[in-house]
């Protein structure tokens with residue numbers, strides 16, 4: 808399994824760099840010493856999904872090029888009665904695509920050096 812920008816968990820982990828609960832101080836803890844790259848964000852995203860974290864897209868009609876995610880730890884998601892939605896998206900948001908390309912280029916550069 809590799810990074811999938813249509814998976815909202817992968818996309819949010821990459822775009823937000825870190826998953827922090829918006830309702831309490833909890834943050835998703837994941838091997839901070841690993842090298843940063845698409846695999847790293849994929850693993851963060853998938854582990855958060857398995858552990859029941861909530862990631863939801865926040866649509867801002869006033870800023871369609873901006874991407875924003877609502878993130879909640881499993882406890883807060885339950886407390887708010889929100890069911891995580893694990894469906895893959897049909898399209899990748901432009902902002903996520905751009906971060907993805909930058910990250911892929913940075914990784915490619917590292918391998919050549």
Ligand SMILES: [Zn+2]
Nearest residue numbers: 828831880883
């Ligand atoms: Zn929380």
